[in-house]
Structures are given as structure tokens and as C-alpha cells.
Amino acid sequence: MSVNLKDRSLLRIGDFTPGEIAHVLDLADRLKREKRERAEVRRLEGRNIALIFEKSSTRTRCAFEVAAADQGARTTCIDSAGSHLGAKESMRDTARVLGRLYDGIEYRGHGQRSIEELARHSGVPVWNGLTDEYHPTQALADLMTMREHRAGELAGVRLAYLGDASNNTAASLMMAAAKMGIDARFAAPRGCWPNEPHRAEAEAAAAAAGGRVSIGEGIEDAVAGCDFVYTDVWVSLGEPEEVWAERIEWLRPYQVNRSVMDATGNPGARFLHCLPAFHDLETAVGRSIHERFGLDAMEVTDEVFDSSASIVFDQAENRMHTIKALMVATLTGE
Numbered sequence: 588m589s590v591n592l593k594d595r596s597l598l599r600i601g602d603f604t605p606g607e608i609a610h611v612l613d614l615a616d617r618l619k620r621e622k623r624e625r626a627e628v629r630r631l632e633g634r635n636i637a638l639i640f641e642k643s644s645t646r647t648r649c650a651f652e653v654a655a656a657d658q659g660a661r662t663t664c665i666d667s668a669g670s671h672l673g674a675k676e677s678m679r680d681t682a683r684v685l686g687r688l689y690d691g692i693e694y695r696g697h698g699q700r701s702i703e704e705l706a707r708h709s710g711v712p713v714w715n716g717l718t719d720e721y722h723p724t725q726a727l728a729d730l731m732t733m734r735e736h737r738a739g740e741l742a743g744v745r746l747a748y749l750g751d752a753s754n755n756t757a758a759s760l761m762m763a764a765a766k767m768g769i770d771a772r773f774a775a776p777r778g779c780w781p782n783e784p785h786r787a788e789a790e791a792a793a794a795a796a797g798g799r800v801s802i803g804e805g806i807e808d809a810v811a812g813c814d815f816v817y818t819d820v821w822v823s824l825g826e827p828e829e830v831w832a833e834r835i836e837w838l839r840p841y842q843v844n845r846s847v848m849d850a851t852g853n854p855g856a857r858f859l860h861c862l863p864a865f866h867d868l869e870t871a872v873g874r875s876i877h878e879r880f881g882l883d884a885m886e887v888t889d890e891v892f893d894s895s896a897s898i899v900f901d902q903a904e905n906r907m908h909t910i911k912a913l914m915v916a917t918l919t920g921e
Contacts, residue, residue, distance in 0.1 A: 599720070690712075746769050774810075
């Protein structure tokens with residue numbers, strides 16, 4: 588079946604059908620090969636793209652900038668300190684201005700309502716680089732990475748997610764996995780479970796695709812036989828520092844360590860993380876948590892993070908390839 592995503596926005600991964608997601612992944616594979624062979628075609632020559640960052644970013648900003656440059660597009664980075672966004676000018680008015688100047692807009696910020704307003708009034712494709720509720724471009728990279736390490740197949744993949752299953756990364760991962768027929772198991776304390784609407788939507792998508800979504804507190808049941816073990820930070824970007832003590836108490840048992848990887852019973856199991864990861868004492872946050880709580884690592888140990896099972900840097904690179912594919916698909920219809 589032919590897929591044409593021209594002029595479409597990606598505000599959450601649920602916006603795309605399984606066929607449309609597969610189309611983006613296939614295009615990302617092709618663009619990745621072209622880049623490595625130094626045979627890239629500049630499909631976005633002459634295009635202008637606005638990159639809005641109300642929240643700080645490393646991977647998302649770099650991925651969008653490099654992807655756009657590779658394809659011949661120009662970018663303008665806009666942050667809250669350098670614009671009137673939200674202070675002197677509404678999102679609706681900002682959208683109507685940017686839509687006349689740019690061919691596409693990336694937004695990384697706070698509430699989902701803001702990006703929906705941007706998409707509603709700009710008249711150009713808008714891509715969600717992260718909101719409080721969703722992180723769909725991360726989910727595309729997650730799918731691409733798992734598919735690469737499973738000989739191009741996603742249906743039937745067994746994925747375990749441990750830790751804070753209520754955050755934006757988990758919400759998008761759960762829906763992406765469900766749509767692609769993955770057996771996705773989320774293990775978390777009840778206070779960190781996904782909300783009911785997200786869970787119900789994902790369960791319905793999984794049923795339609797022949798996959799499964801399960802939520803529980805048991806770690807061994809979640810990881811048994813898994814192909815991939817995924818975790819994320821225990822306190823998300825923008826959350827207050829005061830929540831650290833509570834999250835550490837809840838989530839310490841869900842740390843991904845060698846025992847967890849061994850419990851998969853699968854010597855080929857791979858480790859995933861969207862980054863940044865607190866796996867050592869080389870960051871200010873890591874040292875602060877060590878001083879306060881005595882932890883040398885948080886959501887993942889250094890032993891796992893730097894092991895041969897870890898494919899987190901493949902995952903990070905694939906942010907750029909999937910974002911490039913998303914921009915090409917929605918701006919050109921390829």
C-alpha cells in the first residue's frame with residue numbers, strides 16, 4: 588500500500604498508523620545507508636525549518652540540525668530567552684507568523700496543548716521533539732534500533748521497560764510498541780504506572796496489531812525471555828528536585844543491573860536507554876545524588892551501560908536518521 592505523509596504533523600506516535608510508521612522506518616534505513624555511502628540526495632534544498640526549544644536539548648537539537656543540513660535545509664533555533672513565545676505573543680499568533688516564514692516547525696517544550704495549537708494555526712508540518720506528555724521522535728529511533736538488531740523485524744519482539752512508566756518516553760514507547768506488534772511489558776511501582784487513557788489506547792492498538800501491552804510491578808516476569816530491556820531516568824526534565832527522594836525509594840528496586848540482564852535468560856538481550864543516563868559519578872547530578880543517597884548509579888549500572896549488551900549509542904544515532912526521514916516524508920511526500 589502506498590503511503591504519502593506530505594503535509595502531515597507528528598504530535599504523538601498515535602497520529603501515525605503502523606503502515607505509516609513502517610514507511611518512516613524504511614525511509615530512515617535508506618537515508619542512513621546513503622549517508623554512510625556518502626551518496627545522500629539533498630531532498631530539502633531551499634527549505635527553512637524552525638526549531639523551537641523551550642526545554643534544553645542535546646540529542647534532539649543536534650539530530651534536527653544535522654538531519655536538516657544533510658538534506659540541504661536551513662534551520663533557525665528559537666528558545667524562550669530569545670523570543671516572545673508565551674510572554675508577549677500567544678502560541679497561535681507565533682504559529683501564524685512562523686507558518687509564513689518556514690516550511691516546517693519542530694517544538695520541544697511543555698504542555699501538549701502548545702504543540703497542538705502550533706500545528707493547528709501554522710499551516711505547515713509540526714514535529715514533536717518532546718512535550719510533558721509525549722516523545723514520539725524518540726519512539727521512532729527506539730523502533731529503528733530494535734528492528735536493526737532483530738534482522739528487520741518488529742512483530743513478536745519482546746521488550747521490557749523498567750522504572751518510571753508514567754513519563755513521556757514510556758507513553759510514546761508503549762504506543763509505538765503496541766502499534767508494531769511488540770510484546771511490551773512495563774514493570775514499575777504503582778505510583779509510576781501509565782495513566783489509564785494511555786494504557787487503554789495502547790492495549791487496543793496492540794490487540795489490532797497482534798502484540799501485547801502488560802503493566803505490573805514484577806521485574807522477573809517482565810524481563811523473562813526479553814530481547815530488549817529499556818529504562819529511563821527516574822526524574823524527568825522539568826520536574827522539581829524535591830521528588831528525587833521519593834522516586835529513589837520507589838524505583839531503586841527497578842535499577843537495570845547485571846542480575847536483571849541475566850534474569851532475561853537471553854544471552855543476546857540488548858539494553859536501551861533514551862539518554863542522558865545516570866550510570867556513574869561523572870555528572871553534577873550523579874555526584875549530588877551520591878552525596879545525598881549513597882548511590883553510585885541510578886536507573887542503570889555502569890557495568891550494563893558500558894557492556895556489549897548496550898546499544899544506547901546506536902539508539903542515539905538513530906534519532907538523526909529517523910528525524911531526517913520524518914522531515915523528508917512530511918515535507919516532500921517521499
